[in-house]
Amino acid sequence: MGVLVVGSVALDSVRTPFGAVHDALGGSGTFFxxxxxxxxxxxxxxxxxxxxxxxxxDLLESRGVDMTGLTVEKGETFRxxxxxxxxxxxxxxxxxxxxxxxxxxxxxxxxxxGSEFVFLANIIPALQSSVLDQVASPKLVACDTxxxxxxxxxxDLLDTIRRVDVMVLNDSECRELASEPNLIKASRAxxxxxxxxxxxxxxxxxxLMFTRDSIFSAPAYPCESVFDPTGAGDSFAGGFMGHLAATxxxxxxxxxxxxxxxxxxxxxxxxxxxxxxxxxxxxADIERRFRMLKQVSHFEP
Amino acid sequence: MGVLVVGSVALDSVRTPFGAVHDALGGSGTFFxxxxxxxxxxxxxxxxxxxxxxxxxDLLESRGVDMTGLTVEKGETFRxxxxxxxxxxxxxxxxxxxxxxxxxxxxxxxxxxGSEFVFLANIIPALQSSVLDQVASPKLVACDTxxxxxxxxxxDLLDTIRRVDVMVLNDSECRELASEPNLIKASRAxxxxxxxxxxxxxxxxxxLMFTRDSIFSAPAYPCESVFDPTGAGDSFAGGFMGHLAATxxxxxxxxxxxxxxxxxxxxxxxxxxxxxxxxxxxxADIERRFRMLKQVSHFEP
Numbered sequence: 001m002g003v004l005v006v007g008s009v010a011l012d013s014v015r016t017p018f019g020a021v022h023d024a025l026g027g028s029g030t031f032f033x034x035x036x037x038x039x040x041x042x043x044x045x046x047x048x049x050x051x052x053x054x055x056x057x058d059l060l061e062s063r064g065v066d067m068t069g070l071t072v073e074k075g076e077t078f079r080x081x082x083x084x085x086x087x088x089x090x091x092x093x094x095x096x097x098x099x100x101x102x103x104x105x106x107x108x109x110x111x112x113x114g115s116e117f118v119f120l121a122n123i124i125p126a127l128q129s130s131v132l133d134q135v136a137s138p139k140l141v142a143c144d145t146x147x148x149x150x151x152x153x154x155x156d157l158l159d160t161i162r163r164v165d166v167m168v169l170n171d172s173e174c175r176e177l178a179s180e181p182n183l184i185k186a187s188r189a190x191x192x193x194x195x196x197x198x199x200x201x202x203x204x205x206x207x208l209m210f211t212r213d214s215i216f217s218a219p220a221y222p223c224e225s226v227f228d229p230t231g232a233g234d235s236f237a238g239g240f241m242g243h244l245a246a247t248x249x250x251x252x253x254x255x256x257x258x259x260x261x262x263x264x265x266x267x268x269x270x271x272x273x274x275x276x277x278x279x280x281x282x283x284a285d286i287e288r289r290f291r292m293l294k295q296v297s298h299f300e301p
Numbered sequence: 302m303g304v305l306v307v308g309s310v311a312l313d314s315v316r317t318p319f320g321a322v323h324d325a326l327g328g329s330g331t332f333f334x335x336x337x338x339x340x341x342x343x344x345x346x347x348x349x350x351x352x353x354x355x356x357x358x359d360l361l362e363s364r365g366v367d368m369t370g371l372t373v374e375k376g377e378t379f380r381x382x383x384x385x386x387x388x389x390x391x392x393x394x395x396x397x398x399x400x401x402x403x404x405x406x407x408x409x410x411x412x413x414x415g416s417e418f419v420f421l422a423n424i425i426p427a428l429q430s431s432v433l434d435q436v437a438s439p440k441l442v443a444c445d446t447x448x449x450x451x452x453x454x455x456x457d458l459l460d461t462i463r464r465v466d467v468m469v470l471n472d473s474e475c476r477e478l479a480s481e482p483n484l485i486k487a488s489r490a491x492x493x494x495x496x497x498x499x500x501x502x503x504x505x506x507x508x509l510m511f512t513r514d515s516i517f518s519a520p521a522y523p524c525e526s527v528f529d530p531t532g533a534g535d536s537f538a539g540g541f542m543g544h545l546a547a548t549x550x551x552x553x554x555x556x557x558x559x560x561x562x563x564x565x566x567x568x569x570x571x572x573x574x575x576x577x578x579x580x581x582x583x584x585a586d587i588e589r590r591f592r593m594l595k596q597v598s599h600f601e602p
Contacts, residue, residue, distance in 0.1 A: 086482050181387050183505065184525045204484065205506035206518070217507065217597045219518035222485045256600040290602070296518045297598045299557040301591070 002041035003245040005032045006106045006131045007121025007234070009046040009056070009070070013081035014273065016088070016228050024274035025056045027078065028121035028144065031231035034275045035238025035265040036119075037063035038286060040246040043112050045069035045131070049077040049100045059279065068109045073100040088229050089203055108134045117245035119237055120164065122146050125156035132163050140250055142166035142241055143195075144233065150177050162194040166255075168237055170201045183208070184215070197255060199240070201233055201266075209259050211252060218259045219297045221267035221289055228273050232266040235278060239265030264289040303342035304546040306333045307407045307432045308422025308535070310347040310357070310371070314382035315574065317389070317529050325575035326357045328379065329422035329445070332532035335576045336539025336566040337420075338364035339587060341547040344413050346370035346432070350378040350401045360580065369410045374401040389530050390504055409435045418546035420538055421465065423447050426457035433464050441551055443467035443542055444496075445534065451478050463495040467556075469538055471502045484509070485516070498556060500541070502534055502567075510560050512553060519560045520598045522568035522590055529574050533567040536579060540566030565590040 007029030013022045029046045036042045043066035048056075050072055060067060078101035081094040106127055108115070116139040120128040128143060143164040149157050150173060157177075161167055167190055175181055178189035183200060187210040190198040200208045206220040240262035247254055264286055271277040308330030314323045330347045337343045344367035349357075351373055361368060379402035382395040407428055409416070417440040421429040429444060444465040450458050451474060458478075462468055468491055476482055479490035484501060488511040491499040501509045507521040541563035548555055565587055572578040 182525060182527065184523045202506060205503065208523075215523050215597050216600070217520035217523075218600075219520075219598075222509075222516050222518075224483060224485045226483065253601055257602075260600055294600070294602055296516050297520075297600075299517070299519075299561055299595070299598075300554055301558075301595055 001116055001245045001248050002043065003036050003117040003119060003241045004043050004045065004108065004112050004115035004135070005029055005036070005119040005121060005241075006045040006128070007032060007119075007123060008078055008101060009044070009048050009052070010078040010080050010101075011052075012230060012274065013079070014084070014228055014230055015082075016084040017086050018227050019273070021273045023079070025059060026080065026231060026274060028123075028234040030060070031234035031269065031275060032119060032121055032238040032241075033060060033065045034063055034278045035235040035269070036242035036245070037065055038265070038281060038283070039239070039242030039261070042066065042242070043069060043109075043115070045106050045108055047071045047073055047100050047104045049073060049075045052077045059275065066112075069107070069112065071107070073103070075100045082230070084229065088226050091229070106131050116140070117241055118142070119241045120144065120160070121234060121237070125149055125153050125160045128160045129156070129163065132160075140165045140244060142168055142237065144168045144237060145173065147173055147176060158193060161190075164195050166197040166199060167193075167195040168199045168201065168233075168240070170203070170233060174198070174200045199259065201236055203229070203232070207236070207259055207263060209256065214252065216256050216259065218256075218263055219293055221263055221293060222296065223267055223270060226270045229270050231275065232269050235269035236262035236266040239263070260290055260293050261286070263293060302417055302546045302549050303344065304337050304418040304420060304542045305344045305346065305409065305413050305416035305436070306330055306337070306420040306422060306542075307346040307429070308333060308420075308424060309379055309402055310345070310349050310353070311379040311381050311402075312353075313531060313575065314380070315385070315529055315531050316383075317385040318387050319528050320574070322574045324380070326360060327381065327532060327575060329424075329535040331361070332535035332570065332576060333420060333422055333539040333542075334361060334366045335364055335579045336536040336570070337543035337546070338366055339566070339582060339584070340540070340543030340562070343367065343543070344370060344416070346407050346409055348372045348374055348401050348405045350374060350376045353378045360576065367413075370408065370413065372408070374404070376401045383531070385530065389527050392530070407432050417441070417549075418542055419443070420542045421445065421461070422535060422538070426450055426454050426461045429461045430457070430464065433461075440549075441466050441545060443469055443538065445469045445538060446474065448474055448477060459494060462491075465496050467498040467500060468494075468496040469500045469502065469534070469541070471504070471534060475499070475501045500560065502537055504530070504533070508537070508560055508564060510557065515553065517557050517560065519557075519564055520594055522564055522594060523597065524568055524571060527571045530571050532576070533570050536570035537563035537567040540564070561591055561594050562587070564594060
């Protein structure tokens with residue numbers, strides 16, 4: 001069935017207590033695509049500059065990602081640099097240079113207008129909406145955002161949220177979007193904005209999934225070596241949407257399984273820089289962590 | 302089978318964004334005893350001053366707590382006062398007056414020297430050890446502590462930890478005790494200190510349980526109205542030890558269930574001030590939340 005993602009493709013410079021990389025392949029669309037590619041066909045709509053390295057294209061192609069929607073513009077690729085301390089939950093952004101991303105107007109290629117599973121990665125809310133204007137009748141749309149858009153683009157963001165099925169946020173974003181410190185109440189408030197499902201990512205504490213009449217608490221994968229958390233949220237979304245698109249099943253039971261696959265892909269992501277941790281996995285590696293998470297959360301009545 | 306607890310009985314003055322209480326019944330031994338009393342017989346070893354209100358004694362008696370080990374000394378009862386902000390994970394201690402607790406020398410009454418399940422609540426490590434010197438051959442000993450003892454009484458604390466089966470800590474205490482920021486590695490380091498099981502309480506994020514060859518991730522109960530977190534950790538320990546003592550079963554499957562019962566009792570504790578949230582529960586209330594936690598964490602392979 002396949003999944004369509006609109007997001008950023010960037011070059012990241014990251015420093016953690018364990019090492020550093022310069023201009024490594026990054027961006028929400030990239031992490032999402034690589035993660036989802038283990039489950040289903042992925043088509044990426046994004047923009048890069050004419051400085052974008054061939055190695056980046058090669059990696060995405062090696063994962064079978066459809067890049068007919070990737071535009072190459074004259075100029076520099078989006079660059080982000082950040083530093084993490086020993087508490088890997090906190091990061092400082094050193095620099096964000098939007099470059100060609102500033103003029104990004106997502107154009108969904110003709111052949112993808114019938115996409116059934118759509119992920120709106122973290123970009124300007126009005127652009128997220130413009131993608132929904134183009135896609136004919138998606139079966140399931142999921143959407144991410146960030147504090148910057150919650151604060152500065154609230155009305156546009158609410159317009160987008162009204163049109164999506166699954167809202168994916170981290171815990172601080174969820175509290176801020178709902179102006180409510182209690183996470184359970186905040187998540188219910190997000191559902192009142194339109195989506196039928198809200199997923200709250202809590203990093204090392206796992207994830208919560210809310211529908212109007214149920215709550216699912218997913219454990220975190222017990223990572224002993226978290227190396228670089230960059231892209232974990234987008235990798236989560238990739239595993240989540242990848243599993244849903246591969247199965248075409250949007251029942252609650254399957255959405256719960258999708259949350260677990262998202263957790264698994266995030267766990268691979270954080271073990272190395274950039275997309276290295278997800279570059280060459282086997283299905284068996286993914287299934288092993290899925291089963292581990294089942295054991296980790298199991299108790300008998 | 303019953304459980305023996307050694308801890309504090311105090312009068313707490315607490316302010317949260319939702320209200321305030323003055324000289325309310327508190328202390329680790331109190332919260333533990335009330336929580337455990339729903340599962341098994343509880344005997345409390347503690348000290349109070351001659352100012353301790355009859356209402357406090359009445360409440361513990363109404364829960365059937367054996368108080369032959371409760372000493373009444375001339376002087377004032379241990380008093381603690383603290384303030385919570387909207388982030389209920391953070392609290393400021395305003396004042397701690399040990400009073401008669403300063404001279405506390407726990408004496409286990411003769412009739413309780415054969416206790417099989419023992420909980421060493423958060424008191425000076427050397428006193429925790431002195432209890433173990435008295436009890437003949439316990440089947441399972443669990444122990445709590447706090448940052449203050451980790452920092453100032455490290456050698457004594459390590460002596461105690463070496464002798465216990467289950468170490469119960471919160472996440473920041475676990476990281477500090479092990480001098481290791483990664484919680485998975487830190488918990489393994491705690492197991493290397495002696496215990497066969499380490500339980501890490503993470504407040505609104507649930508709890509983790511570690512043995513030498515397994516990890517259990519317990520969900521938090523989704524509380525929409527957290528009113529006062531004081532005593533949550535001791536109530537968790539009460540539900541945990543209460544279930545173990547009631548069943549006499551220390552298999553891993555049953556220890557996992559005990560963690561869930563601990564989570565349930567903590568969820569009742571935080572909904573009101575002092576022990577009010579746990580003062581008059583029915584078994585059906587407890588079982589309902591247990592089943593809810595099963596639903597909340599369930600996914601199919």
